[in-house]
Amino acid sequence: MPEEKIWANFFDVEEILDALEINDRVNNLIEFGFGYGTFTIPSSKRINGTLYAFDIEKALTENLTAKLKLNNIRNVKLLNKDFISEGSGLQNEEADYVMLFNILHAEESPAILNESFRILKTGAKVGVIHWNYDPTTPRGPGMHIRPKPEELKSLLVKSAFSIIKYPLDFPPYHYGILAQK
16 A cells, blocks of 8 residues: 555545445444545544444554544444454344445455345445556556456346445546445
């Protein structure tokens, strides 16, 4: 990942959260791959319950722990764990929403979607954003593994999700999809 100051400029966080309907109707919110916490802190202020945020990188977990303390945010539970190989450890149908931001570009994508589907309540939502399929973006996975919007839509449908909003444009570098269990 680039430096955090650079990373933050890649997103209009509030626009993305609004379009993907992350709001006070969400109680248990799950974030797979929180990185710098770019979406964690703003999301935690919008929801009514607990945000369970997962990342495999210990340094990122320590960094976000400090930010949460500094901002006096108490509704976030950070889990430093390999949720792809170990699962989330959450109960079936426990979550109201799952955020999958810039993570569905690897062969593990079906496993991530299956875990998301398992932990989501019936009628609950999954929000997806990813880098545009464009080699001129300043970051993002290699083009050989970067999914096109229609590929992610198809992957969501194959995982039994219903598409609510597609495609969503998040300039300058991202697109999004909102789906439902």
